[in-house]
Amino acid sequence: MKKIAILFGGRSAEHEVSLSSAKSISSALDKNKFEPIFVFIDKDGTWYKENDIENLKRSEKLFVVPGAGENFLVSERGDRYQVEVVFPVLHGTFGEDGTIQGLFEMAGIPFVSSGVLGSSLSMDKEASKKLLKHDGILQAEFLSFREKIDISKVERNFDYPVFVKPANLGSSVGVNKVSNREELQKAAQEAFLYDSKIIVEEFIIGKEIECSVLGNENPQASLPGEISMEDGFYTYKTKYINNTAKLIIPADLPKEIENEIRRVAVKAFKALCCLGMARVDFFVRNNKEVILNEVNTIPGFTNISMYPKLWEATGISYTDLITKLVELGIDVYEKKSKLKTLLDL
Numbered sequence: 001m002k003k004i005a006i007l008f009g010g011r012s013a014e015h016e017v018s019l020s021s022a023k024s025i026s027s028a029l030d031k032n033k034f035e036p037i038f039v040f041i042d043k044d045g046t047w048y049k050e051n052d053i054e055n056l057k058r059s060e061k062l063f064v065v066p067g068a069g070e071n072f073l074v075s076e077r078g079d080r081y082q083v084e085v086v087f088p089v090l091h092g093t094f095g096e097d098g099t100i101q102g103l104f105e106m107a108g109i110p111f112v113s114s115g116v117l118g119s120s121l122s123m124d125k126e127a128s129k130k131l132l133k134h135d136g137i138l139q140a141e142f143l144s145f146r147e148k149i150d151i152s153k154v155e156r157n158f159d160y161p162v163f164v165k166p167a168n169l170g171s172s173v174g175v176n177k178v179s180n181r182e183e184l185q186k187a188a189q190e191a192f193l194y195d196s197k198i199i200v201e202e203f204i205i206g207k208e209i210e211c212s213v214l215g216n217e218n219p220q221a222s223l224p225g226e227i228s229m230e231d232g233f234y235t236y237k238t239k240y241i242n243n244t245a246k247l248i249i250p251a252d253l254p255k256e257i258e259n260e261i262r263r264v265a266v267k268a269f270k271a272l273c274c275l276g277m278a279r280v281d282f283f284v285r286n287n288k289e290v291i292l293n294e295v296n297t298i299p300g301f302t303n304i305s306m307y308p309k310l311w312e313a314t315g316i317s318y319t320d321l322i323t324k325l326v327e328l329g330i331d332v333y334e335k336k337s338k339l340k341t342l343l344d345l
Helices: 016-027 099-108 117-124 125-134 151-157 181-192 235-242 255-271 306-314 318-337
Strands: 003-007 034-041 048-049 060-064 074-075 086-087 142-146 162-166 176-178 196-204 207-215 226-230 247-248 275-287 290-296
Touching: 003 196, 016 034, 016 086, 016 318, 034 247, 048 074, 086 099, 086 226, 099 117, 117 125, 117 290, 125 142, 125 196, 125 290, 142 151, 151 181, 162 181, 176 181, 181 196, 207 255, 207 306, 207 318, 226 306, 255 275, 255 290, 275 306, 275 318, 306 318
Parallel strands: 003 034, 003 086
Antiparallel strands: 034 048, 048 060, 060 074, 142 196, 162 176, 162 196, 207 226, 207 275, 226 247, 275 290
């Protein structure tokens, strides 16, 4: 039985989403194969060992020791806790952007999800869009801005409505659909609260489709699913509070469009150097044009989240999916461990 640290919470606007995801993973975890260790990161960045994921006490602080491998978690008293693999359930900043992955690399511990490069590339919407465009993947047209938005430039390039987004965040936090100059200025101010860089995207009328990808060198794509909602777009409240979105699994699409979505999802996964898992989001315009929206390397794992639901529809149960993801993370670690890091003189 492997000891697996479920790492959740974090210094992110998606903190609460992470708690819900971690609880779902804990419930579905195969207890015959894994012994869970709950590690909670508070909003101030402090790490705690928790005995009960449903009742957080914040009583035992933890520290990370670089290079300690399985003993990388140490308490204030000096106790070391053996961990054989980490499942980070940290959405957004300091969890999905490569920072925590770098910490795992320095600690010398296997972990689930993409590495530093795949995480940071996928998290940064500007960087990922440029790279995916180089690979010939169709996407929404966009502009990026740092520190201040140029409204005249937006209006020269796009008609209203447009979407305004922080460049590095997820779960639709700080995202707004705007229909005029006043709304654009207000939405930009909100987006800049979460990131020093924002993007403005053209508005695309079409079905919102999501596809799950699983694997390392030879990833596979799930059946795609459709999100139908009344809010105009998939907002944070729609996803996690109101629960008003309707998930259609599998999506009602022509077979050739379904195949194209799965093909492009895998292509984007590889282009962004992803590993383990990712949820790839699309628009389908006029039931014939596949337009990639974004790639999420640590997608939501709540009981209403698309990533596990899509794999369940494709033939992999929630419990088996978690086991496969852990095995993929260990596989990456073992292969990297065989590489030389020092020069023999």
